[in-house]
Amino acid sequence: MNVVAKTETGRALGDAFAVARDRLPGKGKIAEQRREAFEAYERLGLPHRRIEDWKYTDLRALMREVLPLAPAPDAAALGRAAAAVKLRAIDGVRRLVLVDGAFAPDLSDLGKLDKGLSIRPLREVLDAGDSALSAQVIATDVSNPMIALNGAMATDGVVIEIADGTVLTEPLHIVHVASGTAPASMFTRSLLRLGRDTGATLVESYLAGEDAKAYQTHDGLIVAIGDNARLDHVRLVEDSVDAFNISSATVSLGAHAHFNTFGLTSGGHVSRYQLTVTCSGEGSKVETNGVNLINGKQHADTTLFMDHAVPHCASREIFRAVVDDRAHSVFQGRIIVRPDAQKTDAKMMTRALLLSDDAEADNKPELEIFADDVTCGHGATTGALDESLLFYMRARGLPEKEAQALLIQAFVGEAIESIASDPLREVAIATAQRWLQARA
Amino acid sequence: MSLLEVKDLQVRVEEREILHGLSLTVNPGEVHAIMGPNGSGKSTLSHVIAGKPGYEVTGGQILFKGEDLLEMAPNERAAKGVFLAFQYPVEIPGVTTWNFLHAALNAQRKARGEDEISSPAFLKKVREVAKSLNIPQDMLKRGVNVGFSGGEKKRNEILQMALFEPAVCILDEMDSGLDIDALRIAADGVNALRSPERAMVVITHYQRLLNYIVPDVVHVMSKGRVVKSGGKELALELEESGYAQFEDAA
Numbered sequence: 141m142n143v144v145a146k147t148e149t150g151r152a153l154g155d156a157f158a159v160a161r162d163r164l165p166g167k168g169k170i171a172e173q174r175r176e177a178f179e180a181y182e183r184l185g186l187p188h189r190r191i192e193d194w195k196y197t198d199l200r201a202l203m204r205e206v207l208p209l210a211p212a213p214d215a216a217a218l219g220r221a222a223a224a225v226k227l228r229a230i231d232g233v234r235r236l237v238l239v240d241g242a243f244a245p246d247l248s249d250l251g252k253l254d255k256g257l258s259i260r261p262l263r264e265v266l267d268a269g270d271s272a273l274s275a276q277v278i279a280t281d282v283s284n285p286m287i288a289l290n291g292a293m294a295t296d297g298v299v300i301e302i303a304d305g306t307v308l309t310e311p312l313h314i315v316h317v318a319s320g321t322a323p324a325s326m327f328t329r330s331l332l333r334l335g336r337d338t339g340a341t342l343v344e345s346y347l348a349g350e351d352a353k354a355y356q357t358h359d360g361l362i363v364a365i366g367d368n369a370r371l372d373h374v375r376l377v378e379d380s381v382d383a384f385n386i387s388s389a390t391v392s393l394g395a396h397a398h399f400n401t402f403g404l405t406s407g408g409h410v411s412r413y414q415l416t417v418t419c420s421g422e423g424s425k426v427e428t429n430g431v432n433l434i435n436g437k438q439h440a441d442t443t444l445f446m447d448h449a450v451p452h453c454a455s456r457e458i459f460r461a462v463v464d465d466r467a468h469s470v471f472q473g474r475i476i477v478r479p480d481a482q483k484t485d486a487k488m489m490t491r492a493l494l495l496s497d498d499a500e501a502d503n504k505p506e507l508e509i510f511a512d513d514v515t516c517g518h519g520a521t522t523g524a525l526d527e528s529l530l531f532y533m534r535a536r537g538l539p540e541k542e543a544q545a546l547l548i549q550a551f552v553g554e555a556i557e558s559i560a561s562d563p564l565r566e567v568a569i570a571t572a573q574r575w576l577q578a579r580a
Numbered sequence: 581m582s583l584l585e586v587k588d589l590q591v592r593v594e595e596r597e598i599l600h601g602l603s604l605t606v607n608p609g610e611v612h613a614i615m616g617p618n619g620s621g622k623s624t625l626s627h628v629i630a631g632k633p634g635y636e637v638t639g640g641q642i643l644f645k646g647e648d649l650l651e652m653a654p655n656e657r658a659a660k661g662v663f664l665a666f667q668y669p670v671e672i673p674g675v676t677t678w679n680f681l682h683a684a685l686n687a688q689r690k691a692r693g694e695d696e697i698s699s700p701a702f703l704k705k706v707r708e709v710a711k712s713l714n715i716p717q718d719m720l721k722r723g724v725n726v727g728f729s730g731g732e733k734k735r736n737e738i739l740q741m742a743l744f745e746p747a748v749c750i751l752d753e754m755d756s757g758l759d760i761d762a763l764r765i766a767a768d769g770v771n772a773l774r775s776p777e778r779a780m781v782v783i784t785h786y787q788r789l790l791n792y793i794v795p796d797v798v799h800v801m802s803k804g805r806v807v808k809s810g811g812k813e814l815a816l817e818l819e820e821s822g823y824a825q826f827e828d829a830a
Contacts, residue, residue, distance in 0.1 A: 526670075527633065528670055529672055531632050531633065531654065532666065532669070532670045532672070533672070533680070533684070534631070534653065534654040534655045534658070535631070535632075535655075535658055535663075535664050535666075536655075536658055536680075536684040536744070537658035537684045537685070537687045537688035537744070538655055538683060538684050539655050539687060540653070540655070546672075546679070546680065547672070547675070549675075550672065550673060550675045550723075551674065554674070
């Protein structure tokens with residue numbers, strides 16, 4: 141029998157749920173689902189290093205305290221959030237802002253929605269008791285304690301539905317902001333459903349108010365991409381230096397669907413992003429790309445499960461980590477090819493660049509192949525900047541940090557290049573450059 | 581004042597002494613050739629002048645316009661006007677030649693307290709130089725030296741030399757890996773940069789290169805020292821009799 145030794149943090153999360161449960165949106169069946177999700181979390185407990193998927197991100201060791209659930213943002217919190225949002229505003233997008241775990245209508249743009257596009261705050265959906273929809277949002281992978289906890293505790297989020305045949309011209313931008321007024325934790329969950337023959341771009345940003353207090357953000361994104369639909373997804377994590385970000389995205393693809401996702405983590409103290417992608421329709425295509433740019437004592441974990449359930453699907457993963465000082469980067473990528481998934485074409489390449497002797501990068505690519513007619517491959521490398529290149533560049537007049545910056549940009553370039561939209565690629569490049577300039 | 585003065589230079593690499601007291605004086609406008617067999621320390625000298633890490637200077641000095649070059653970082657040396665054309669120019673995937681040259685030129689200008697060069701002015705300048713060296717524009721859009729032939733890599737070195745307008749150019753085995761046509765183009769590029777203010781130090785195994793870049797002074801290196809210096813006829817003499825005669829002298 142698996143006995144879970146409860147830690148203080150684990151117990152504190154239980155207490156937090158007990159206090160919060162009556163205030164959480166959704167009654168009846170939804171409340172029941174939350175309770176089940178919480179029980180799943182309690183059975184498993186806070187993940188630790190003896191659980192293989194969490195080997196490099198031991199939350200029992202890293203997460204020493206549980207911060208109180210964030211109160212609904214007041215005017216001061218909204219003001220701080222608005223300033224942070226403005227600083228990282230992206231032109232030409234429809235902005236949807238979550239402040240301290242609550243949808244902020246005044247900072248969001250819900251006007252003149254395209255025909256076929258519906259956007260609603262999660263709280264509203266749960267309060268309205270739309271059982272089919274809320275079942276999708278709260279129903280959860282109970283094998284992952286943090287996703288279960290997120291389902292149990294989610295206070296708000298956005299529910300986006302794109303009707304069959306609708307192609308959005310304007311990217312959607314979900315901005316998660318911690319106002320940072322007081323130490324707090326927040327739990328959000330969002331749903332994005334793309335019908336058949338649709339197209340959309342989703343950007344997600346994680347930000348904090350200036351000089352934010354410590355916070356813990358837990359987010360879950362659930363995405364269903366219909367047949368012949370395409371989603372482009374860009375995720376930028378620029379949390380503040382004391383922040384925890386424990387998030388997940390669970391994505392399923394229909395037949396001939398296409399999912400292109402890029403994630404950049406440069407902020408936060410401890411972050412874990414678990415991306416689960418399932419090809420459930422034949423002929424679907426997935427490109428998963430990511431970059432970690434971290435320094436100081438940052439810990440950033442990207443864990444990917446690429447599940448090929450049906451034949452004739454293709455997936456590509458390119459991951460790059462740049463790790464300075466005493467930072468710790470983790471990339472776990474598991475490609476599963478189910479027995480029926482013949483003609484799967486799956487490749488994964490992860491590379492880490494260590495800029496200091498104390499930096500650590502753990503790259504763990506895994507293939508689990510149960511079909512016999514497939515093309516699969518993976519590779520992983522870890523190394524330092526090439527001294528001969530650095531000398532050449534310095535001999536041409538570039539100071540060391542500038543030469544390093546050019547080489548780092550080139551190193552992460554292949555992953556950033558995968559972003560299909562030119563303006564969003566520029567946003568990602570600018571985010572990377574901010575990190576490089578800060579270390580120069 | 582002489583431009584470059586190497587005085588009694590002693591250099592070690594991993595406990596082994598490579599240069600045992602080398603001296604060399606180069607004045608503005610002069611072209612010096614340094615010849616010598618493999619392992620005589622020619623490339624070590626060029627690396628130490630440019631500031632490559634991994635060499636330990638245990639004695640002597642290198643002065644550039646009277647300043648102590650050994651106290652400067654490689655990028656400071658470049659900004660002061662020291663240029664090394666590499667024997668094997670490296671490939672830098674993902675960094676376009678344009679971006680690299682622009683960043684390097686601006687870094688040098690900034691170090692000298694000059695204004696940055698604007699993109700249009702830079703573009704114009706590079707285009708002119710590239711044209712004179714027969715370097716197609718699309719080569720400049722590619723990663724630095726990525727997929728370049730041996731000749732193209734050497735031409736790219738000369739392009740940089742022309743762009744940065746250094747006071748001293750060290751050309752390390754410029755002829756290695758070049759066929760006769762590529763060699764002629766590269767040499768023409770170098771000759772075009774000869775001027776009364778600029779000095780060049782041409783390091784080579786073979787006399788052949790010196791038919792194209794005619795030196796004022798020829799030095800013979802052996803076992804980490806200059807063992808003989810003379811006029812350009814010394815190079816021809818070496819071609820006849822080989823380096824063996826100097827092995828004992830060292």
